[in-house]
Ligand code: PEP
């Protein structure tokens with residue numbers, strides 16, 4: 001069961017609802033979103049039937065939700081949610097471009113990438129300081145030094161930062177610098193990390209696992225919501241298939257399916273889906289046409305020398321093509337570009 005508080009509900013009223021649930025033998029999980037607070041109730045059938053929370057002060061509504069993911073389900077949501085990242089909206093009315101280097105390598109490379117991103121219409125900067133690499137011999141990222149570079153580039157360009165957290169032990173460091181924390185595909189079911197995202201106090205981007213079903217992905221989002229954070233954006237980044245010529249198979253169906261199942265925003269990452277530059281813009285267009293709330297792409301000032309994922313990084317003509325797509329297509333889908341909102 002979920003209990004939806006009124007927008008004007010006070011902390012005392014919220015505490016009263018939590019006490020009421022606990023007095024009836026249930027467990028209460030408070031989740032705070034941008035527009036409202038929801039209390040998830042876990043308990044036996046008898047607890048839920050006798051709870052009678054409808055008339056309590058500050059309560060707008062109580063709902064029984066049949067989906068296994070209660071807090072992120074689309075059930076009883078008339079409108080999908082908007083998540084704000086350093087003031088930049090990601091949601092159903094807008095279109096948001098996130099761009100930047102796969103990995104932070106040097107201050108200059110990061111700044112040049114951010115300027116390319118901005119020129120293409122991005123309002124958020126991506127860049128990994130902690131990199132999940134298949135090989136332990138590959139560049140693992142600059143860690144804390146990388147976070148510091150990102151924050152200097154944010155100060156210079158005004159672009160809020162999206163960056164990955166790989167491990168529970170790094171959460172505090174990453175949260176100190178990031179505007180949004182990314183949980184990567186390989187960590188989608190790292191339940192300890194998901195739980196830590198519940199109390200991180202910043203929005204989270206949750207990438208789809210390499211072979212995750214929609215339900216597994218939404219249950220992973222539910223972990224974050226159930227621990228207190230409703231500001232979760234889902235990111236489709238391609239799934240493992242049997243086709244070896246592309247890195248992953250971009251599942252465009254994920255966009256309308258997730259929007260039918262959940263109220264959370266969903267964006268697409270055509271760079272990590274394709275793994276090759278020439279496919280990134282066509283897949284980005286497909287994502288926008290399918291109704292994605294945003295697109296995230298890798299860019300690099302000199303892809304030939306990139307330490308990570310240079311083959312998929314946009315630059316020059318390919319980036320101009322992306323800029324053209326994000327300047328024209330979202331409007332056809334009834335969306336305002338976040339770049340225009342930022343002025
Ligand atoms: C990334 O965005 O840099 C990344 C590692 O993505 P994924 O987790 O989707 O592979």
Ligand code: MN
Pocket residue numbers: 102272308309
């Ligand atoms: Mn990458």
